Amino acid sequence: MRVSKSEEYGLRLVMSLAVSGEQLTIRELAELDDLPDTTVAKVIGRLRRAGLVSAERGRNGGYTLTRPAAEISLASVVAAFEDQVFGSDFCDRMHPGDGRCARSGSCGLKPVWHGLTTVIGSFLAGITVADLVAGRDPAGCDGELLPMVSTHRGRPR
16 A cells, blocks of 8 residues: 555644644644645645635634544545545556456456455544544554654744
């Protein structure tokens, strides 16, 4: 499985908004995550269309999460960028121009790809943004996660 840059940035921006607890501008988010403004604007646009962040226009405008971090799963953030790791068009993408894979009727791999999609989706659905921000390891991976610390406007959060 590959995680795209957009998915990674989306997860990081959602985490930054969760840690801040405040409305942040594109510029502030870009500074916090050391990303270009244009990249942040593009990623925030996808998160907004997915209903994960809301925007307030105007002089004091910015972006906030639409719901508490404990209610936002990693699966919902990743879904803002790609519906499924191995979607229904996977076989068609593997054979562009042909329309269908020559082995589609007897392929033993298709159930594997669909099963993998289910496993990955369930795994990501079981982890919330709040879990990541707090440094919890809800997946039982025995990994050591550390709480995320933000220094927005020079103040630790």
